[in-house]
Amino acid sequence: MKGGIDFHTHPVLVREMIARHPELAAAAKETFYCGNNFQPLEVMLLEMDIAGIDHAVVLPIDATTSRNATIYTNEQIVEVCAMSDRLIGFASVDPHQDSAPQTLTHAIERLGLRGLKLAPAMQEFYADDRLAYPVYTRAQELGIPILFHAGMSWEPRSRLKYGHPLRFEDVAADFPKLRIVLAHLAWPWVVDAVALALKYPNVFLDTSALYFDNPRDFLRYAMTQQVPLTVFERSLRHQLVFGSDNPRIEIKSMAKAVRSLGFSEECLELIFRINAEKLLERRP
Amino acid sequence: MIIQLHRIEVVSKKDMEMIDITPEMDRLVGASGAKQGIVFVTTAHTTSSIVVTEGVECLERDIPAHLERLAPKNPPDGSYGYYHNRLLDFDGRLGYNAADHLKSVLGGIQTFFPIEDGKVVRGGRQRVYFVEWDGPLARTVFIQIIGQA
Secondary structure (H helix, E strand, O other): OOOOEEEEEOOOOEHHHHHHOOHHHHHHHHHOOOOOOOEOHHHHHHHHHHHOOOEEEEOOEEEHHHHOEEEOOHHHHHHHHOOOOOEEEOEEOOOOOOOHHHHHHHHHHHOOOOOEEEOHHHHOOOOOOHHHHHHHHHHHHHOOOEEEOOOOOOOOOOOHHHHOHHHHHHHHHHOOOOOEEEHHHHOOOHHHHHHHHHHOOOEEEEOOOOOOOOHHHHHHHHHHHHOOHHHHHHHOOOOEEOOOOEOOOOHHHHHHHHHOOOOOHHHHHHHHHHHHHHHHOOOO | OEEEEEEEEEEOOOOOEEEEOHHHHHHHHHHHOOOEEEEEEEEOOOOEEEEEEEOOHHHHHHHHHHHHHHOOOOOOOOOOOOOOOOEEOOOOEEOOOHHHHHHHHHHOOEEEEEEEOOEEOOOOOEEEEEEEOOOOOEEEEEEEEEEEO
């Protein structure tokens, strides 16, 4: 297998960005709730090297209404991407704000970002709430994917109720051309998330799930026991992308765990590279 | 009396890696002005070690390999696990480095050497290594020099 894309990283610990924008330190610690030390960007790139990953999608979260905070603005994502051509920037918008569709258009058309990140639990909205529909309409028009946080959330203030996969069914059904990725396998509701992906070809899942034990044993449980591996291999191989959720876990550890599950080489190529490349293509 | 505390940054590039920091220790002692005294070398982290051994590439492979056997990142299937592999609420993430903490305990976090005539006194084959157990990461090592001019 050659190269690969990590579809789910948060650049919250990048030291160079903290030096330029000190408010990002509070966003990392208090809003994103990550207590690890800040590190030079070089460390993330080295980790990608070890994991055999060429590129990483870097994600912001606009939680202006719910938390009075942004975990990277769209402009800051552009800034960190300028530090390395191995980073692929996504945008985020606050669905509570009327200007969200315009903000999204600006981020894609002017800033050159490649997709949209939404985190319903942190942003405090249900994915099927009609308040977010103008954002989905615009994303569909722009032909970009949406990566939704789904399933459990670590942050103390983020409620699990916002992450249930069935809250995404209306979105998948009402916007059939909109490609949506449910992050973290929507754990613990992996069966529900798989059902959604089986039914709706515009629903994708990412592998960035780790809530107990270790990456190998956790993914083995979620992807071979909660749902048989054959379901992913045979039915969802075109709808699964590799994601690590770095820095909540190391890229190298998640990549090694996914590769250890028993997927065919063809399927690993799809998970690690091809599916992500296709998602990143604009399809207005 | 000379008391100096230096913080040096070491960037590891691998999962596990032995990085020779002897030249930096020697340089700081030489520049300190201390003719007689002690130099302490201490890692600031709990998933790294300070180790003294012979400076040869073969040992730089053997030592991490042996510690990995003693404290494997993933224990053999069905054998045992680590309590530390759980949600660490203070970090907002799962602890997946129990084995790296154990390696740090086994390897130790500190060493010290005497200073004589303004130089570090060590055996001809002894080198001081910062050992990374959970890399790549940017790390801090304390070098404290206590002595007399």
